[in-house]
Amino acid sequence: MALLEVDNLSVTFTRRGQRPVHAVEGVSFSVDAGEVVGLVGESGCGKSVTSLAIMGLLPKQRGLRIGGKAVFDGTDLLQLDDRSRRDIRGREIAMIFQDPLSSLNPVVPIGRQVTEVLARHRGMKGEKARREAASLLERVGIPDPTRRLKEYPHQLSGGMRQRALIAMAVACQPRVLIADEPTTALDVTIQAQILELLKEMVRESDTALVMITHDLGVVAGLCDTINVLYAGRVVETAYRRPLFANPRHPYTVGLLGSIPRLDAGRGERLTPIPGSVRDLLPWADGCAFAPRCERQIDACLGEPPALVPGAGGHAYRCVNPAPTPGSVPAPRAAAADTDAVPSPDPVGTEVPSSVPAETDAAPGPGPVGADGKEGPA
Amino acid sequence: MTGNDNLVEVRDLKVHFPITRGVVFDRVVGHVKAVDGVDLAIPRGKTYGLVGESGCGKSTLGRAILRLTEPTSGEVFFDGAEVTGMRARPLRALRRRMQMIFQDPMSSLDPRQNVESILTEGLQTHGIGTSRDDRRRIIGETLDAVGLPRWALSRYPHEFSGGQRQRIGIARAVVLGPELIVADEPVSALDVSIQAQVVNLLDELQESLGLTYLVIAHDLAVVRHISDIVGVMYLGALVEEAPSDRLYREPLHPYTRALMSAVPVPDPEIEDRRERILLAGDLPSPANPPSGCRFHTRCPWAQPTRCADERPALRPIGESRVACHWAEQIAAGELRPHQVDPKLTRPDGEGLNPAVVSAPSEPGSFV
Numbered sequence: 068m069a070l071l072e073v074d075n076l077s078v079t080f081t082r083r084g085q086r087p088v089h090a091v092e093g094v095s096f097s098v099d100a101g102e103v104v105g106l107v108g109e110s111g112c113g114k115s116v117t118s119l120a121i122m123g124l125l126p127k128q129r130g131l132r133i134g135g136k137a138v139f140d141g142t143d144l145l146q147l148d149d150r151s152r153r154d155i156r157g158r159e160i161a162m163i164f165q166d167p168l169s170s171l172n173p174v175v176p177i178g179r180q181v182t183e184v185l186a187r188h189r190g191m192k193g194e195k196a197r198r199e200a201a202s203l204l205e206r207v208g209i210p211d212p213t214r215r216l217k218e219y220p221h222q223l224s225g226g227m228r229q230r231a232l233i234a235m236a237v238a239c240q241p242r243v244l245i246a247d248e249p250t251t252a253l254d255v256t257i258q259a260q261i262l263e264l265l266k267e268m269v270r271e272s273d274t275a276l277v278m279i280t281h282d283l284g285v286v287a288g289l290c291d292t293i294n295v296l297y298a299g300r301v302v303e304t305a306y307r308r309p310l311f312a313n314p315r316h317p318y319t320v321g322l323l324g325s326i327p328r329l330d331a332g333r334g335e336r337l338t339p340i341p342g343s344v345r346d347l348l349p350w351a352d353g354c355a356f357a358p359r360c361e362r363q364i365d366a367c368l369g370e371p372p373a374l375v376p377g378a379g380g381h382a383y384r385c386v387n388p389a390p391t392p393g394s395v396p397a398p399r400a401a402a403a404d405t406d407a408v409p410s411p412d413p414v415g416t417e418v419p420s421s422v423p424a425e426t427d428a429a430p431g432p433g434p435v436g437a438d439g440k441e442g443p444a
Numbered sequence: 445m446t447g448n449d450n451l452v453e454v455r456d457l458k459v460h461f462p463i464t465r466g467v468v469f470d471r472v473v474g475h476v477k478a479v480d481g482v483d484l485a486i487p488r489g490k491t492y493g494l495v496g497e498s499g500c501g502k503s504t505l506g507r508a509i510l511r512l513t514e515p516t517s518g519e520v521f522f523d524g525a526e527v528t529g530m531r532a533r534p535l536r537a538l539r540r541r542m543q544m545i546f547q548d549p550m551s552s553l554d555p556r557q558n559v560e561s562i563l564t565e566g567l568q569t570h571g572i573g574t575s576r577d578d579r580r581r582i583i584g585e586t587l588d589a590v591g592l593p594r595w596a597l598s599r600y601p602h603e604f605s606g607g608q609r610q611r612i613g614i615a616r617a618v619v620l621g622p623e624l625i626v627a628d629e630p631v632s633a634l635d636v637s638i639q640a641q642v643v644n645l646l647d648e649l650q651e652s653l654g655l656t657y658l659v660i661a662h663d664l665a666v667v668r669h670i671s672d673i674v675g676v677m678y679l680g681a682l683v684e685e686a687p688s689d690r691l692y693r694e695p696l697h698p699y700t701r702a703l704m705s706a707v708p709v710p711d712p713e714i715e716d717r718r719e720r721i722l723l724a725g726d727l728p729s730p731a732n733p734p735s736g737c738r739f740h741t742r743c744p745w746a747q748p749t750r751c752a753d754e755r756p757a758l759r760p761i762g763e764s765r766v767a768c769h770w771a772e773q774i775a776a777g778e779l780r781p782h783q784v785d786p787k788l789t790r791p792d793g794e795g796l797n798p799a800v801v802s803a804p805s806e807p808g809s810f811v
Contacts, residue, residue: 224726226726254498254662255703256702256703256706256723258708259705259720260723263720281635282636284715287708307712311710311711311712311713325639325640326636327666329668329709339637339638
């Protein structure tokens with residue numbers, strides 16, 4: 068049994084006189100210690116609602132219905148009362164939010180906000196808590212932490228605020244960390260710093276990380292397993308290598324085709340997905356993606372497609388999936404390692420690159436060139 | 445610089461915003477040097493991409509070129525005519541030929557104007573079209589060009605999705621038949637699948653109407669995709685300018701390298717192998733920029749001499765222009781990046797001394 072297991076989670080908002088909104092419908096995934104699971108999707112696909120439902124942070128209002136299970140270490144988080152949930156939240160499961168400026172309290176110094184967590188869950192007070200807070204800030208890479216403790220959120224830069232938020236989240240060494248678009252508001256160079264920091268956390272303290280993002284690039288470098296969401300359902304699940312090498316669901320294929328890549332040439336047309344996220348079918352009437360799908364056939368309509376399990380944990384919710392050699396990223400000779408669970412690449416292996424035409428290696432300033440002019444391997 | 449094939453020329457442009465303090469008398473206590481000495485030229489019919497992180501002055505530069513923000517000093521030429529210092533009336537006439545697309549279509553479109561009125565306003569101001577019917581025809585053609593249905597005319601911005609709203613913004617710019625379009629973050633507010641539609645639309649419009657673009661964006665992949673020439677800005681100045689293929693294959697300025705290594709690539713094979721140059725810290729304040737080379741405080745290749753006290757000028761190396769004292773030495777691998785301050789991280793298990801491999805062995809073998 069995995070550390071956090073989300074099973075058939077559904078969230079519905081109903082309002083009198085309006086059709087109910089099924090924000091999340093039957094989402095299942097699981098995370099284990101030291102593992103990174105990605106939830107990817109565009110705005111409105113239900114990825115944030117999923118995380119808020121797990122954390123019990125959805126506003127309690129009439130018409131909100133949460134179904135399914137989210138089992139953490141044997142207890143179903145969705146069945147807990149507020150008091151015991153508060154004991155878990157922040158200590159065992161912590162969350163990093165997207166916009167650090169609106170999730171930090173602007174009128175309370177950073178130090179107080181960090182020590183608050185320490186006081187609630189670890190019973191620390193006074194000087195001891197302050198010292199611990201300073202060391203936390205230092206750990207996430209904030210220079211001069213003792214001075215920063217007295218400062219207010221507006222005095223910090225965006226990257227620094229995000230780091231402070233991460234410091235608060237990891238204050239009690241949580242076993243599960245849910246990061247909801249942690250780098251979306253940041254510049255790329257700062258994003259790289261934050262992603263590196265998260266990777267370090269997972270590696271060093273064996274934290275389970277649920278990474279929620281819209282950026283397939285971020286996911287490619289970070290996650291072990293990836294769930295692609297569309298209109299509240301998981302449409303494809305796979306380890307990251309098979310997902311990028313061999314996407315089966317037309318939506319995943321479309322997403323990969325619409326991303327301009329650093330390593331593609333100028334003037335290459337992108338292949339966008341027609342229509343917009345609004346053009347969707349309710350799942351009850353068939354595949355929600357069908358109105359935008361190029362591979363739509365009659366069988367797509369009528370009833371929601373079932374999740375088709377494939378080899379190596381690869382599953383997709385489609386009756387007419389894209390053919391096996393991924394049509395958008397060029398077919399890759401490395402298909403042999405698709406069954407391998409993603410692991411760090413052995414040093415020096417020349418991986419056949421998926422990059423079309425002229426450039427044939429990473430666009431980043433890496434020394435590893437396909438031209439073989441590599442350092443001592 | 446005769447300006448024959450350059451639609452836009454910018455010479456030593458500066459935009460400084462005063463910082464004032466005091467209640468009754470505003471004392472000027474300093475300046476934010478948002479743009480501090482930029483030279484660039486945009487060839488007719490081409491796309492110039494401007495990238496940089498937030499706060500580097502790229503939007504201010506774009507606005508200053510259109511004189512939406514008044515430049516402090518320097519010159520801007522549009523098709524041979526000097527825009528800086530032009531009087532209001534001729535400037536307004538010139539504005540028909542240079543239009544802007546804004547980042548957030550929801551806040552740049554008037555929620556109380558329907559699409560027809562949004563598009564007619566510009567036509568009326570500039571006296572294009574003889575009659576109401578004539579204007580209708582022009583608007584109809586524009587709607588077709590940007591891929592909006594005709595029934596859109598009577599609708600209001602909130603009735604459209606994000607991608608369609610951006611199309612309205614583009615239609616508003618295109619309807620006047622401009623030559624230059626300054627697009628400030630045209631796709632960053634949109635979803636991935638919609639971004640591609642808008643990027644393709646911009647490409648198509650350029651082909652069919654022969655437009656010249658200045659595209660301002662923070663997303664290198666988008667800029668790379670859409671531009672012929674890319675300029676990289678850091679703290680108010682260009683640090684590198686090159687044809688887009690060359691810039692991506694062989695970045696010369698340390699900042700360009702760091703920026704490019706930070707862009708995530710949606711491909712695990714590449715992500716696992718590539719090396720990242722992690723810059724330490726944040727962008728310094730543009731009110732008090734570092735002396736000498738603006739980037740020397742974060743530069744992994746900074747040298748004890750020159751970098752801290754001599755501001756590098758943009759100088760040509762091959763087809764590129766670079767503002768770095770040591771560009772050739774870095775490209776040749778003679779200079780090694782520091783190991784300590786800015787963190788260099790490498791793929792797991794590679795375990796090599798970063799100083800040994802981080803610089804390419806010879807120019808051109810960079811990627």
